[in-house]
Amino acid sequence: MDVSLHDSALENAKRDAWSRPLDSYDMSNPDYYQNDTYFPYFDRLRAEAPVHYTRDSIYGPFWNVVRYKDIMAVETNHQVFSSEIGGIQVEDQPKNLARPSFIRMDPPKHDEQRKVVSPIVAPQNLLNMEPLIRERTQNLLAGLPRGEKFDWVENVSVPLTTMMLATLFDFPFEERAQLTYWSDVAIANVRDPLSPVKSEEERFDELKKMAERMSALYNERQKQAPKFDLLSMLAHGAATRDMPLKEFMGNLALLIVGGNDTTRNSMTGGLKALAENPDEYRKLRENPGLVDKLVPEVIRWVTPVIHMRRTASQDIEFGGQQIKAGDKVVYWYVSGNRDPEAIEEPNRFIIDRARPRQHLSFGFGIHRCVGNRLAELQLKILWEEILARFPMIEVTSGTERIYSNFIHGIRSMKVRIPA
Amino acid sequence: MPNVTYIEHNGTAHAVDVPVGTSVMQGAVDNNIPGIDADCGGECACATCHVYIEPEWEALVGKPAEGGMEASMLSFAAATQENSRLSCQIEMRAELDGLVVRMPDGQH
Numbered sequence: 001m002d003v004s005l006h007d008s009a010l011e012n013a014k015r016d017a018w019s020r021p022l023d024s025y026d027m028s029n030p031d032y033y034q035n036d037t038y039f040p041y042f043d044r045l046r047a048e049a050p051v052h053y054t055r056d057s058i059y060g061p062f063w064n065v066v067r068y069k070d071i072m073a074v075e076t077n078h079q080v081f082s083s084e085i086g087g088i089q090v091e092d093q094p095k096n097l098a099r100p101s102f103i104r105m106d107p108p109k110h111d112e113q114r115k116v117v118s119p120i121v122a123p124q125n126l127l128n129m130e131p132l133i134r135e136r137t138q139n140l141l142a143g144l145p146r147g148e149k150f151d152w153v154e155n156v157s158v159p160l161t162t163m164m165l166a167t168l169f170d171f172p173f174e175e176r177a178q179l180t181y182w183s184d185v186a187i188a189n190v191r192d193p194l195s196p197v198k199s200e201e202e203r204f205d206e207l208k209k210m211a212e213r214m215s216a217l218y219n220e221r222q223k224q225a226p227k228f229d230l231l232s233m234l235a236h237g238a239a240t241r242d243m244p245l246k247e248f249m250g251n252l253a254l255l256i257v258g259g260n261d262t263t264r265n266s267m268t269g270g271l272k273a274l275a276e277n278p279d280e281y282r283k284l285r286e287n288p289g290l291v292d293k294l295v296p297e298v299i300r301w302v303t304p305v306i307h308m309r310r311t312a313s314q315d316i317e318f319g320g321q322q323i324k325a326g327d328k329v330v331y332w333y334v335s336g337n338r339d340p341e342a343i344e345e346p347n348r349f350i351i352d353r354a355r356p357r358q359h360l361s362f363g364f365g366i367h368r369c370v371g372n373r374l375a376e377l378q379l380k381i382l383w384e385e386i387l388a389r390f391p392m393i394e395v396t397s398g399t400e401r402i403y404s405n406f407i408h409g410i411r412s413m414k415v416r417i418p419a
Numbered sequence: 420m421p422n423v424t425y426i427e428h429n430g431t432a433h434a435v436d437v438p439v440g441t442s443v444m445q446g447a448v449d450n451n452i453p454g455i456d457a458d459c460g461g462e463c464a465c466a467t468c469h470v471y472i473e474p475e476w477e478a479l480v481g482k483p484a485e486g487g488m489e490a491s492m493l494s495f496a497a498a499t500q501e502n503s504r505l506s507c508q509i510e511m512r513a514e515l516d517g518l519v520v521r522m523p524d525g526q527h
Contacts, residue, residue, distance in 0.1 A: 075464065076462065076463070076464045076488065107491070115494070115495070118497070121527065122497035123498070123523070123525025123526070123527055126525070127525075357456055357467075358460050362465075364462065364464035364465055368465055368466075368495075372527075373526075
Protein backbone atom coordinates (compact mmCIF):
# COMPACT_ATOMS: atom_id res chain seq x y z
CA MET A 1 0.00 0.00 0.00
CA ASP A 2 1.07 3.59 -0.69
CA VAL A 3 2.51 5.29 2.39
CA SER A 4 0.09 8.27 2.54
CA LEU A 5 -2.87 5.99 1.83
CA HIS A 6 -1.72 3.79 4.68
CA ASP A 7 -1.52 6.75 7.08
CA SER A 8 -5.15 7.62 6.46
CA ALA A 9 -6.23 3.95 6.66
CA LEU A 10 -4.48 3.74 10.02
CA GLU A 11 -6.23 6.90 11.26
CA ASN A 12 -9.59 5.39 10.32
CA ALA A 13 -8.64 2.13 12.01
CA LYS A 14 -7.75 4.01 15.20
CA ARG A 15 -11.14 5.71 15.29
CA ASP A 16 -12.90 2.44 14.59
CA ALA A 17 -10.84 0.41 17.10
CA TRP A 18 -11.54 2.71 20.04
CA SER A 19 -15.23 3.33 19.26
CA ARG A 20 -16.67 -0.01 18.23
CA PRO A 21 -17.96 -2.41 20.93
CA LEU A 22 -15.34 -4.95 22.01
CA ASP A 23 -17.96 -7.65 21.47
CA SER A 24 -17.77 -7.03 17.76
CA TYR A 25 -14.00 -7.57 17.51
CA ASP A 26 -12.92 -10.27 15.07
CA MET A 27 -9.17 -10.17 14.56
CA SER A 28 -9.25 -13.24 12.31
CA ASN A 29 -10.25 -11.01 9.39
CA PRO A 30 -7.23 -11.04 7.03
CA ASP A 31 -7.99 -7.48 5.87
CA TYR A 32 -6.33 -6.15 9.04
CA TYR A 33 -3.03 -7.76 8.10
CA GLN A 34 -3.17 -7.18 4.39
CA ASN A 35 -3.70 -3.45 5.07
CA ASP A 36 -1.52 -3.25 8.21
CA THR A 37 -4.34 -1.67 10.23
CA TYR A 38 -4.41 -4.14 13.15
CA PHE A 39 -2.26 -2.17 15.61
CA PRO A 40 -4.94 0.01 17.32
CA TYR A 41 -7.27 -2.97 17.78
CA PHE A 42 -4.61 -4.88 19.67
CA ASP A 43 -3.63 -1.72 21.59
CA ARG A 44 -7.19 -1.59 22.90
CA LEU A 45 -7.43 -5.32 23.61
CA ARG A 46 -4.17 -5.27 25.58
CA ALA A 47 -5.45 -2.33 27.62
CA GLU A 48 -9.08 -3.33 28.15
CA ALA A 49 -9.64 -7.02 27.39
CA PRO A 50 -6.36 -8.97 27.33
CA VAL A 51 -8.14 -12.34 27.27
CA HIS A 52 -11.07 -11.66 25.00
CA TYR A 53 -13.76 -13.86 23.50
CA THR A 54 -14.76 -13.48 19.86
CA ARG A 55 -18.24 -14.99 19.66
CA ASP A 56 -18.68 -14.94 15.97
CA SER A 57 -16.28 -15.37 13.07
CA ILE A 58 -16.20 -17.47 9.93
CA TYR A 59 -13.98 -19.85 11.96
CA GLY A 60 -16.47 -20.01 14.86
CA PRO A 61 -15.86 -18.61 18.35
CA PHE A 62 -12.38 -18.29 19.82
CA TRP A 63 -10.41 -16.69 22.65
CA ASN A 64 -7.82 -14.00 21.93
CA VAL A 65 -4.67 -13.77 24.05
CA VAL A 66 -2.79 -10.56 23.32
CA ARG A 67 -0.28 -9.73 26.07
CA TYR A 68 3.34 -10.88 25.91
CA LYS A 69 3.29 -12.56 29.34
CA ASP A 70 -0.01 -14.32 28.70
CA ILE A 71 1.21 -15.63 25.34
CA MET A 72 4.30 -17.01 27.08
CA ALA A 73 2.03 -18.64 29.69
CA VAL A 74 -0.08 -20.37 27.01
CA GLU A 75 2.95 -21.57 25.06
CA THR A 76 4.68 -23.05 28.10
CA ASN A 77 1.57 -24.91 29.28
CA HIS A 78 1.22 -27.51 26.55
CA GLN A 79 -0.52 -29.89 28.96
CA VAL A 80 -3.57 -27.61 28.99
CA PHE A 81 -3.14 -25.81 25.67
CA SER A 82 -2.88 -28.58 23.09
CA SER A 83 -1.54 -28.34 19.56
CA GLU A 84 -2.86 -31.77 18.68
CA ILE A 85 -6.58 -31.51 19.48
CA GLY A 86 -7.36 -28.84 16.93
CA GLY A 87 -4.19 -27.73 15.17
CA ILE A 88 -2.31 -24.45 15.26
CA GLN A 89 -4.33 -22.03 13.14
CA VAL A 90 -7.63 -20.31 13.86
CA GLU A 91 -8.90 -22.00 10.71
CA ASP A 92 -9.32 -25.76 11.11
CA GLN A 93 -8.04 -28.10 8.42
CA PRO A 94 -11.06 -30.05 7.07
CA LYS A 95 -11.10 -33.39 8.94
CA ASN A 96 -10.81 -35.59 5.86
CA LEU A 97 -7.93 -33.48 4.48
CA ALA A 98 -6.02 -32.96 7.76
CA ARG A 99 -2.26 -33.29 7.50
CA PRO A 100 -0.61 -34.05 10.84
CA SER A 101 2.90 -32.74 11.47
CA PHE A 102 4.97 -32.33 14.58
CA ILE A 103 3.97 -28.70 15.05
CA ARG A 104 0.40 -30.01 15.35
CA MET A 105 1.29 -32.74 17.88
CA ASP A 106 1.73 -32.86 21.64
CA PRO A 107 4.40 -34.87 23.48
CA PRO A 108 5.54 -37.57 23.21
CA LYS A 109 5.17 -37.86 19.43
CA HIS A 110 6.04 -34.21 18.85
CA ASP A 111 9.29 -34.61 20.75
CA GLU A 112 10.33 -37.74 18.89
CA GLN A 113 9.76 -36.28 15.42
CA ARG A 114 11.24 -32.88 16.18
CA LYS A 115 14.44 -34.50 17.42
CA VAL A 116 14.84 -36.30 14.09
CA VAL A 117 15.23 -33.07 12.13
CA SER A 118 16.59 -30.57 14.64
CA PRO A 119 20.31 -31.47 14.20
CA ILE A 120 20.24 -29.90 10.74
CA VAL A 121 19.96 -26.47 12.33
CA ALA A 122 22.23 -27.11 15.31
CA PRO A 123 25.14 -24.69 15.85
CA GLN A 124 27.80 -26.99 14.41
CA ASN A 125 25.93 -27.48 11.15
CA LEU A 126 25.29 -23.75 10.85
CA LEU A 127 29.05 -23.22 10.92
CA ASN A 128 29.37 -25.74 8.09
CA MET A 129 26.69 -24.00 6.02
CA GLU A 130 27.83 -20.42 6.56
CA PRO A 131 30.41 -20.24 3.72
CA LEU A 132 27.88 -21.56 1.19
CA ILE A 133 25.18 -19.11 2.31
CA ARG A 134 27.67 -16.23 2.15
CA GLU A 135 28.92 -17.14 -1.31
CA ARG A 136 25.40 -17.39 -2.69
CA THR A 137 24.42 -14.10 -1.08
CA GLN A 138 27.48 -12.36 -2.53
CA ASN A 139 26.80 -13.69 -6.01
CA LEU A 140 23.17 -12.72 -5.91
CA LEU A 141 23.85 -9.18 -4.68
CA ALA A 142 26.61 -8.69 -7.26
CA GLY A 143 24.11 -9.41 -10.03
CA LEU A 144 21.44 -6.91 -8.94
CA PRO A 145 20.66 -4.03 -11.31
CA ARG A 146 21.93 -0.51 -10.48
CA GLY A 147 20.04 2.71 -11.04
CA GLU A 148 16.77 1.03 -11.93
CA LYS A 149 13.73 -0.18 -10.05
CA PHE A 150 13.28 -3.88 -9.34
CA ASP A 151 11.28 -6.10 -7.01
CA TRP A 152 13.24 -6.99 -3.85
CA VAL A 153 10.98 -9.97 -3.09
CA GLU A 154 11.33 -11.56 -6.50
CA ASN A 155 15.04 -10.80 -6.93
CA VAL A 156 16.44 -11.21 -3.43
CA SER A 157 14.18 -12.64 -0.72
CA VAL A 158 12.67 -15.47 -2.76
CA PRO A 159 15.85 -16.66 -4.53
CA LEU A 160 17.94 -16.67 -1.33
CA THR A 161 15.42 -18.60 0.73
CA THR A 162 14.68 -20.99 -2.13
CA MET A 163 18.37 -21.88 -2.52
CA MET A 164 18.55 -22.48 1.23
CA LEU A 165 15.57 -24.81 1.12
CA ALA A 166 17.05 -26.77 -1.78
CA THR A 167 20.20 -27.28 0.29
CA LEU A 168 18.32 -28.31 3.44
CA PHE A 169 16.38 -30.98 1.53
CA ASP A 170 19.19 -31.73 -0.93
CA PHE A 171 16.49 -31.15 -3.53
CA PRO A 172 17.44 -30.98 -7.23
CA PHE A 173 18.70 -27.41 -7.59
CA GLU A 174 17.18 -26.81 -11.03
CA GLU A 175 13.71 -27.74 -9.70
CA ARG A 176 13.96 -25.54 -6.62
CA ALA A 177 11.25 -23.04 -7.65
CA GLN A 178 8.80 -25.83 -6.85
CA LEU A 179 9.73 -25.58 -3.17
CA THR A 180 8.63 -21.94 -3.00
CA TYR A 181 5.47 -22.78 -4.90
CA TRP A 182 4.58 -25.55 -2.43
CA SER A 183 5.29 -23.21 0.47
CA ASP A 184 2.89 -20.65 -1.01
CA VAL A 185 0.29 -23.36 -1.57
CA ALA A 186 0.61 -24.57 2.01
CA ILE A 187 -0.04 -21.18 3.62
CA ALA A 188 -2.33 -19.49 1.08
CA ASN A 189 -5.75 -18.31 2.14
CA VAL A 190 -7.96 -19.94 -0.45
CA ARG A 191 -10.24 -16.86 -0.38
CA ASP A 192 -7.36 -14.67 -1.64
CA PRO A 193 -8.01 -13.86 -5.32
CA LEU A 194 -4.25 -14.24 -5.92
CA SER A 195 -3.94 -17.55 -4.08
CA PRO A 196 -2.32 -20.34 -6.14
CA VAL A 197 -5.10 -22.69 -4.93
CA LYS A 198 -8.79 -21.83 -4.65
CA SER A 199 -10.12 -24.59 -2.40
CA GLU A 200 -8.95 -26.95 0.35
CA GLU A 201 -9.30 -29.87 -2.07
CA GLU A 202 -7.04 -28.15 -4.57
CA ARG A 203 -4.51 -27.40 -1.83
CA PHE A 204 -4.55 -31.05 -0.79
CA ASP A 205 -4.02 -32.20 -4.39
CA GLU A 206 -1.04 -29.89 -4.90
CA LEU A 207 0.56 -30.95 -1.62
CA LYS A 208 0.02 -34.54 -2.64
CA LYS A 209 2.03 -33.85 -5.78
CA MET A 210 4.72 -32.41 -3.55
CA ALA A 211 4.68 -35.61 -1.49
CA GLU A 212 4.97 -37.71 -4.64
CA ARG A 213 8.01 -35.83 -5.88
CA MET A 214 9.58 -35.88 -2.43
CA SER A 215 8.88 -39.55 -1.84
CA ALA A 216 10.90 -40.47 -4.92
CA LEU A 217 13.88 -38.71 -3.33
CA TYR A 218 12.99 -40.08 0.09
CA ASN A 219 13.03 -43.64 -1.19
CA GLU A 220 16.48 -43.13 -2.72
CA ARG A 221 17.80 -41.68 0.53
CA GLN A 222 16.32 -44.56 2.52
CA LYS A 223 18.47 -46.96 0.51
CA GLN A 224 21.60 -44.83 0.94
CA ALA A 225 23.64 -44.32 4.08
CA PRO A 226 22.25 -41.53 6.30
CA LYS A 227 23.40 -38.06 5.32
CA PHE A 228 22.80 -34.56 6.54
CA ASP A 229 19.69 -33.42 4.70
CA LEU A 230 16.07 -33.30 5.86
CA LEU A 231 14.81 -36.05 3.55
CA SER A 232 17.57 -38.43 4.56
CA MET A 233 16.98 -37.65 8.23
CA LEU A 234 13.24 -38.29 7.87
CA ALA A 235 13.91 -41.48 5.90
CA HIS A 236 16.22 -42.89 8.57
CA GLY A 237 14.66 -41.48 11.74
CA ALA A 238 12.90 -44.09 13.88
CA ALA A 239 10.01 -41.70 14.58
CA THR A 240 9.55 -40.62 10.96
CA ARG A 241 10.53 -43.43 8.59
CA ASP A 242 7.07 -45.04 8.51
CA MET A 243 4.85 -41.98 8.24
CA PRO A 244 1.45 -42.33 6.55
CA LEU A 245 1.01 -40.20 3.42
CA LYS A 246 -0.92 -37.38 5.14
CA GLU A 247 1.67 -37.10 7.88
CA PHE A 248 4.47 -37.08 5.29
CA MET A 249 2.63 -34.25 3.51
CA GLY A 250 2.15 -32.39 6.78
CA ASN A 251 5.74 -32.63 7.93
CA LEU A 252 7.12 -31.68 4.52
CA ALA A 253 4.84 -28.64 4.36
CA LEU A 254 5.89 -27.68 7.89
CA LEU A 255 9.60 -27.86 7.08
CA ILE A 256 9.20 -26.04 3.78
CA VAL A 257 7.08 -23.22 5.18
CA GLY A 258 9.20 -22.98 8.31
CA GLY A 259 12.38 -22.75 6.28
CA ASN A 260 11.07 -20.34 3.76
CA ASP A 261 8.26 -17.94 4.36
CA THR A 262 9.35 -16.47 7.63
CA THR A 263 12.88 -15.71 6.49
CA ARG A 264 11.70 -14.43 3.13
CA ASN A 265 9.41 -11.90 4.76
CA SER A 266 12.05 -10.82 7.26
CA MET A 267 14.46 -10.19 4.38
CA THR A 268 11.91 -7.88 2.81
CA GLY A 269 10.45 -6.42 5.99
CA GLY A 270 13.89 -5.55 7.35
CA LEU A 271 14.75 -3.39 4.38
CA LYS A 272 11.31 -1.76 4.57
CA ALA A 273 11.84 -0.97 8.26
CA LEU A 274 15.25 0.57 7.62
CA ALA A 275 13.94 2.64 4.72
CA GLU A 276 11.14 3.94 6.94
CA ASN A 277 13.58 4.74 9.75
CA PRO A 278 16.44 6.56 8.02
CA ASP A 279 18.15 7.46 11.29
CA GLU A 280 18.42 3.79 12.19
CA TYR A 281 19.67 2.97 8.67
CA ARG A 282 22.33 5.66 9.08
CA LYS A 283 23.32 4.25 12.47
CA LEU A 284 23.74 0.84 10.85
CA ARG A 285 25.85 2.14 7.95
CA GLU A 286 28.09 3.98 10.39
CA ASN A 287 28.45 0.91 12.58
CA PRO A 288 27.97 -2.36 10.67
CA GLY A 289 28.76 -4.24 13.89
CA LEU A 290 25.16 -3.53 14.88
CA VAL A 291 23.97 -6.24 12.47
CA ASP A 292 23.89 -8.77 15.33
CA LYS A 293 21.32 -6.63 17.13
CA LEU A 294 19.56 -5.49 13.97
CA VAL A 295 18.59 -9.05 13.03
CA PRO A 296 16.47 -9.93 16.10
CA GLU A 297 14.90 -6.45 16.04
CA VAL A 298 13.91 -7.00 12.40
CA ILE A 299 12.38 -10.36 13.33
CA ARG A 300 10.40 -8.73 16.16
CA TRP A 301 9.33 -5.81 13.99
CA VAL A 302 8.25 -7.97 11.06
CA THR A 303 6.64 -10.74 13.19
CA PRO A 304 6.32 -13.09 10.20
CA VAL A 305 3.84 -15.40 11.95
CA ILE A 306 0.74 -13.43 12.95
CA HIS A 307 -0.89 -15.89 15.32
CA MET A 308 -0.81 -19.41 16.69
CA ARG A 309 -3.70 -21.39 18.06
CA ARG A 310 -4.14 -24.00 20.77
CA THR A 311 -7.17 -25.92 22.01
CA ALA A 312 -7.90 -26.25 25.73
CA SER A 313 -7.69 -29.88 26.81
CA GLN A 314 -9.44 -29.08 30.11
CA ASP A 315 -11.29 -26.23 31.82
CA ILE A 316 -8.94 -23.53 33.08
CA GLU A 317 -9.24 -20.07 34.54
CA PHE A 318 -6.90 -17.85 32.58
CA GLY A 319 -6.47 -14.09 32.82
CA GLY A 320 -9.68 -13.86 34.84
CA GLN A 321 -11.69 -15.72 32.19
CA GLN A 322 -13.15 -19.20 32.30
CA ILE A 323 -11.85 -21.17 29.34
CA LYS A 324 -13.63 -24.48 28.74
CA ALA A 325 -12.23 -27.77 27.49
CA GLY A 326 -12.44 -27.75 23.69
CA ASP A 327 -12.29 -23.94 23.34
CA LYS A 328 -10.07 -22.46 20.66
CA VAL A 329 -7.36 -20.21 22.08
CA VAL A 330 -5.70 -17.91 19.55
CA TYR A 331 -2.69 -15.86 20.58
CA TRP A 332 -1.43 -13.00 18.55
CA TYR A 333 2.34 -12.58 18.20
CA VAL A 334 1.77 -9.30 16.34
CA SER A 335 0.24 -7.96 19.55
CA GLY A 336 2.64 -9.44 22.11
CA ASN A 337 5.60 -8.07 20.17
CA ARG A 338 4.13 -4.57 20.61
CA ASP A 339 3.30 -4.94 24.31
CA PRO A 340 4.79 -1.98 26.23
CA GLU A 341 4.78 -4.00 29.45
CA ALA A 342 7.33 -6.39 27.94
CA ILE A 343 9.21 -4.28 25.40
CA GLU A 344 10.32 -0.71 25.89
CA GLU A 345 8.96 1.65 23.23
CA PRO A 346 7.58 -1.29 21.28
CA ASN A 347 6.29 0.82 18.40
CA ARG A 348 9.73 2.11 17.56
CA PHE A 349 12.18 0.23 15.36
CA ILE A 350 15.47 0.49 17.29
CA ILE A 351 18.46 -1.43 15.97
CA ASP A 352 20.56 -1.26 19.14
CA ARG A 353 18.21 -2.47 21.84
CA ALA A 354 19.75 -3.83 25.04
CA ARG A 355 17.82 -7.15 24.84
CA PRO A 356 16.72 -7.50 21.21
CA ARG A 357 16.25 -11.27 21.43
CA GLN A 358 13.37 -10.99 23.84
CA HIS A 359 10.55 -11.16 21.32
CA LEU A 360 7.82 -13.65 20.52
CA SER A 361 8.36 -14.17 16.81
CA PHE A 362 9.89 -17.65 17.24
CA GLY A 363 7.43 -18.68 19.92
CA PHE A 364 8.47 -20.22 23.24
CA GLY A 365 8.18 -23.60 24.89
CA ILE A 366 8.45 -26.98 23.20
CA HIS A 367 7.25 -25.72 19.81
CA ARG A 368 9.74 -22.84 19.62
CA CYS A 369 10.98 -22.38 16.05
CA VAL A 370 13.58 -25.06 15.43
CA GLY A 371 15.28 -23.07 12.65
CA ASN A 372 15.58 -19.79 14.54
CA ARG A 373 19.37 -19.64 14.50
CA LEU A 374 19.53 -20.49 10.80
CA ALA A 375 17.04 -17.72 10.02
CA GLU A 376 19.17 -15.29 12.00
CA LEU A 377 22.31 -16.45 10.23
CA GLN A 378 20.77 -15.93 6.78
CA LEU A 379 19.64 -12.42 7.72
CA LYS A 380 22.96 -11.56 9.31
CA ILE A 381 24.89 -12.60 6.22
CA LEU A 382 22.49 -10.74 3.94
CA TRP A 383 22.94 -7.47 5.87
CA GLU A 384 26.70 -7.86 6.25
CA GLU A 385 27.02 -8.32 2.51
CA ILE A 386 24.62 -5.48 1.69
CA LEU A 387 26.53 -3.08 3.92
CA ALA A 388 29.84 -4.13 2.41
CA ARG A 389 28.55 -3.43 -1.09
CA PHE A 390 25.77 -0.82 -1.26
CA PRO A 391 25.91 2.54 0.52
CA MET A 392 22.15 2.80 0.09
CA ILE A 393 19.10 0.90 -1.10
CA GLU A 394 15.98 3.00 -1.70
CA VAL A 395 12.50 1.56 -1.31
CA THR A 396 10.46 3.16 -4.08
CA SER A 397 7.02 1.68 -3.46
CA GLY A 398 4.80 0.56 -0.63
CA THR A 399 4.50 -3.12 0.04
CA GLU A 400 1.87 -5.39 -1.36
CA ARG A 401 0.86 -7.93 1.26
CA ILE A 402 -0.83 -11.29 0.98
CA TYR A 403 -4.37 -11.86 2.26
CA SER A 404 -3.73 -13.93 5.38
CA ASN A 405 -4.31 -13.92 9.13
CA PHE A 406 -1.45 -16.38 9.65
CA ILE A 407 1.62 -15.32 7.67
CA HIS A 408 2.43 -11.63 7.43
CA GLY A 409 3.68 -12.05 3.89
CA ILE A 410 4.97 -9.43 1.51
CA ARG A 411 4.26 -10.18 -2.13
CA SER A 412 6.27 -7.36 -3.65
CA MET A 413 8.33 -4.29 -2.78
CA LYS A 414 10.09 -2.16 -5.37
CA VAL A 415 13.56 -0.83 -4.66
CA ARG A 416 16.39 0.98 -6.41
CA ILE A 417 20.11 0.79 -5.79
CA PRO A 418 21.69 4.11 -6.86
CA ALA A 419 24.11 3.62 -9.76
CA MET B 420 28.78 -12.31 47.24
CA PRO B 421 29.32 -15.74 45.60
CA ASN B 422 31.53 -15.93 42.55
CA VAL B 423 30.81 -17.79 39.30
CA THR B 424 33.27 -18.55 36.51
CA TYR B 425 31.77 -18.79 33.02
CA ILE B 426 34.05 -20.38 30.42
CA GLU B 427 33.21 -19.63 26.80
CA HIS B 428 33.46 -22.40 24.22
CA ASN B 429 36.77 -20.88 23.02
CA GLY B 430 38.19 -21.13 26.55
CA THR B 431 37.88 -17.49 27.62
CA ALA B 432 36.98 -17.42 31.30
CA HIS B 433 34.94 -14.71 33.06
CA ALA B 434 34.82 -14.69 36.86
CA VAL B 435 32.06 -12.47 38.24
CA ASP B 436 30.07 -12.02 41.43
CA VAL B 437 26.45 -13.14 41.24
CA PRO B 438 24.13 -12.17 44.11
CA VAL B 439 22.36 -14.88 46.09
CA GLY B 440 18.86 -15.38 44.69
CA THR B 441 19.86 -14.38 41.15
CA SER B 442 19.99 -17.06 38.45
CA VAL B 443 23.27 -18.17 36.91
CA MET B 444 21.80 -17.07 33.55
CA GLN B 445 21.04 -13.57 34.86
CA GLY B 446 24.59 -13.33 36.24
CA ALA B 447 25.96 -13.84 32.74
CA VAL B 448 23.51 -11.45 31.10
CA ASP B 449 24.07 -8.70 33.70
CA ASN B 450 27.81 -8.92 33.10
CA ASN B 451 27.53 -9.03 29.29
CA ILE B 452 29.24 -12.41 29.11
CA PRO B 453 28.89 -13.81 25.57
CA GLY B 454 27.67 -17.35 24.96
CA ILE B 455 24.41 -17.25 26.91
CA ASP B 456 21.56 -15.85 24.83
CA ALA B 457 18.62 -16.22 27.24
CA ASP B 458 16.01 -15.35 24.61
CA CYS B 459 13.04 -15.99 26.91
CA GLY B 460 14.45 -13.94 29.77
CA GLY B 461 14.44 -16.75 32.34
CA GLU B 462 11.09 -18.48 31.80
CA CYS B 463 12.57 -21.91 31.02
CA ALA B 464 10.98 -21.64 27.60
CA CYS B 465 13.79 -21.48 25.02
CA ALA B 466 16.89 -23.47 26.07
CA THR B 467 19.30 -20.73 24.94
CA CYS B 468 21.06 -20.47 28.31
CA HIS B 469 22.41 -24.01 28.13
CA VAL B 470 25.61 -24.65 30.15
CA TYR B 471 27.72 -27.61 31.26
CA ILE B 472 28.33 -27.85 35.01
CA GLU B 473 31.95 -28.66 35.89
CA PRO B 474 32.06 -32.19 37.35
CA GLU B 475 33.05 -31.18 40.88
CA TRP B 476 29.93 -28.97 41.10
CA GLU B 477 27.41 -31.39 39.62
CA ALA B 478 26.24 -32.94 42.88
CA LEU B 479 25.73 -29.60 44.59
CA VAL B 480 23.95 -27.98 41.64
CA GLY B 481 21.75 -31.00 41.02
CA LYS B 482 19.90 -32.30 37.96
CA PRO B 483 16.78 -30.95 36.26
CA ALA B 484 13.60 -32.41 37.75
CA GLU B 485 12.56 -35.53 35.84
CA GLY B 486 9.61 -34.93 33.54
CA GLY B 487 9.75 -31.19 34.16
CA MET B 488 9.92 -28.27 31.73
CA GLU B 489 13.71 -27.89 32.03
CA ALA B 490 14.31 -31.53 31.12
CA SER B 491 11.91 -31.19 28.22
CA MET B 492 13.48 -27.99 26.86
CA LEU B 493 17.00 -29.40 27.32
CA SER B 494 16.05 -32.46 25.31
CA PHE B 495 15.64 -30.18 22.26
CA ALA B 496 18.97 -28.37 22.74
CA ALA B 497 22.04 -29.32 20.71
CA ALA B 498 25.13 -31.05 22.10
CA THR B 499 23.68 -31.83 25.49
CA GLN B 500 25.62 -33.96 27.99
CA GLU B 501 24.96 -35.59 31.34
CA ASN B 502 25.99 -32.35 33.05
CA SER B 503 23.82 -30.02 30.94
CA ARG B 504 21.56 -27.51 32.68
CA LEU B 505 19.59 -24.44 31.74
CA SER B 506 21.33 -21.73 33.70
CA CYS B 507 18.10 -19.77 34.26
CA GLN B 508 16.97 -22.62 36.50
CA ILE B 509 20.00 -22.49 38.83
CA GLU B 510 19.52 -19.96 41.59
CA MET B 511 22.67 -18.71 43.26
CA ARG B 512 23.12 -19.65 46.88
CA ALA B 513 26.06 -19.21 49.27
CA GLU B 514 27.37 -22.77 48.90
CA LEU B 515 27.68 -22.33 45.11
CA ASP B 516 30.46 -19.76 45.65
CA GLY B 517 33.21 -20.71 43.18
CA LEU B 518 30.85 -22.46 40.70
CA VAL B 519 32.33 -23.11 37.25
CA VAL B 520 30.15 -23.55 34.14
CA ARG B 521 31.13 -24.03 30.51
CA MET B 522 29.25 -22.89 27.41
CA PRO B 523 28.37 -25.05 24.40
CA ASP B 524 29.54 -24.07 20.89
CA GLY B 525 26.29 -22.23 20.32
CA GLN B 526 22.79 -21.83 21.73
CA HIS B 527 19.93 -23.37 19.82
